[in-house]
Amino acid sequence: MKAIYSLILVVALILIAIVGAGLLGIGYLFGVIIPYLAVLVFVVGFVVRVVSWGRSPVPFRIPTTCGQARKSLPMFKDKWNRLDNPGTKLGVVGRMFFEIVLFRSLFRNTRVEMHQGPHIAYSSSKWLWLFALMFHFTFLLIFLRHMRFFTEPVPGVFVMMDQMDSMFQILTPALYLSSVLILVALGYLLLRRLLVPTVRYISQPADYFPLFLIIGIVISGMLMRYIGVFKTDLMPVKELAMGLVQFSPTVPDGIGTTFYVHLFLVSVLLIYFPFSKLMHLGGVFLSPTRNLPNDSREKRHVNPWNYPVKFHTYEAYEDENRKAMVEAGLPVEKPLEEETEETSGEEASDDNAEKKE
Amino acid sequence: MYDAKKIIPGLIIFALFFTFPFWFNLGTAAYTTPELELPDPEEHEHCIESTEYMRAEHMAMLDEWRDIYVRDGYQEYWSELNQEYFLTSLTKTCMDCHSDKEKFCDRCHEATAVDPYCWDCHIEP
Numbered sequence: 001m002k003a004i005y006s007l008i009l010v011v012a013l014i015l016i017a018i019v020g021a022g023l024l025g026i027g028y029l030f031g032v033i034i035p036y037l038a039v040l041v042f043v044v045g046f047v048v049r050v051v052s053w054g055r056s057p058v059p060f061r062i063p064t065t066c067g068q069a070r071k072s073l074p075m076f077k078d079k080w081n082r083l084d085n086p087g088t089k090l091g092v093v094g095r096m097f098f099e100i101v102l103f104r105s106l107f108r109n110t111r112v113e114m115h116q117g118p119h120i121a122y123s124s125s126k127w128l129w130l131f132a133l134m135f136h137f138t139f140l141l142i143f144l145r146h147m148r149f150f151t152e153p154v155p156g157v158f159v160m161m162d163q164m165d166s167m168f169q170i171l172t173p174a175l176y177l178s179s180v181l182i183l184v185a186l187g188y189l190l191l192r193r194l195l196v197p198t199v200r201y202i203s204q205p206a207d208y209f210p211l212f213l214i215i216g217i218v219i220s221g222m223l224m225r226y227i228g229v230f231k232t233d234l235m236p237v238k239e240l241a242m243g244l245v246q247f248s249p250t251v252p253d254g255i256g257t258t259f260y261v262h263l264f265l266v267s268v269l270l271i272y273f274p275f276s277k278l279m280h281l282g283g284v285f286l287s288p289t290r291n292l293p294n295d296s297r298e299k300r301h302v303n304p305w306n307y308p309v310k311f312h313t314y315e316a317y318e319d320e321n322r323k324a325m326v327e328a329g330l331p332v333e334k335p336l337e338e339e340t341e342e343t344s345g346e347e348a349s350d351d352n353a354e355k356k357e
Numbered sequence: 358m359y360d361a362k363k364i365i366p367g368l369i370i371f372a373l374f375f376t377f378p379f380w381f382n383l384g385t386a387a388y389t390t391p392e393l394e395l396p397d398p399e400e401h402e403h404c405i406e407s408t409e410y411m412r413a414e415h416m417a418m419l420d421e422w423r424d425i426y427v428r429d430g431y432q433e434y435w436s437e438l439n440q441e442y443f444l445t446s447l448t449k450t451c452m453d454c455h456s457d458k459e460k461f462c463d464r465c466h467e468a469t470a471v472d473p474y475c476w477d478c479h480i481e482p
Contacts, residue, residue, distance in 0.1 A: 042375070043372055046368075047372070051358060051364070051368075054358040054359055054360060058359065147378065148470035149469070150377075150378030150381075150382075151382065152385065153467070154467075154468075159470045159472065162471075163472055171420075172416040172417050231413040231414075233413070234465070235391075238468055238469060239389070239390050242382070245378040246385075246387055286364070
């Protein structure tokens, strides 16, 4: 039901673009005003959200310890613990790098299995990691590849990405491998939510909506490139895109409705982004369980807004009560100064002698 | 704000990354769709199919021509628009009219960073 609700929402968005830009022909709204608004909301919303996270204090080290701390005991020599439980800044940089680029925590994903007996077993489950990695990197590549519409002349790096992505020269125009891979990955991520009962139980519209939205964006983009009736003349599209980024927006004739659907869905994604779970793009950098060194044993971390408590240290306590403590035969760290050291020393040695006997 | 020394540079990098097309094009001339050099309209009323069809499907047509000519040996393409047969040849048919690659093919291809592999085999006439 939650999935259907999200699907209906995305279909409604597509219909809005078809009716608005296609039938009513208000291209300026869908081609200029909404995209500008979307970029503005995205960048400002992103910054505001990250700053609001930055305001939350993290006074203590709370890293997830995925290995034995480096300096705890000499028997722990596994060098990977420098990444799994880093005690230094360098280790944290390494941990964050692999977390962001290779999703190491997701690689540790496990699955619970019930066997005959009954036995319970936890087994490694790498599929989510694999398809998540696939999705994120193809999305990045697709995003960067689109810069060919926003630059003139197109820098060589984007041309190279385009050529690499279409290197197998399947179909004309050449099939982008990233288009296929992102659909496979999105298909997995969606089917996982729909078919795995435990994941389905915790899935919300906020989980399905971005999936359907991105699937809609990918499919509308692919239709524009490969399927006859949906094809769009790229030259006015580039003129529109360049007009936007050079702040002289124009809406040239001859842009197909599919393009407006694509652009509208992208705009919705950008507007939705700062208010949604998609903010993990910024949030991953601010995860206190990942970006803090586990150095609580080496450094003392003081809560900065602690009320200045007046401490009564043991040294002061002993200074006040030393005489009484010695009289009562309690051990003291500093011997009494005024009395002769010999007496107290003799007493102590007498005690020891008694014990030996 | 805590850790402002790390968060603010991070946000600046983020903003620069996402506004890349806005500042990359600063100071460059306003973009206009490149003009194509078309054959004399008195000699040729239209291409072998309608302009809209050619814009959308020329690459698929050339791909199909390559297949039927090189693999199957057919050399003729029936154009409904012209009621005429054409030789299925990039060099002899297309480039008979659109003779200058740089002033026709390349202009749009370069603007959209398309690198067709026609010229891996064909020589520009």
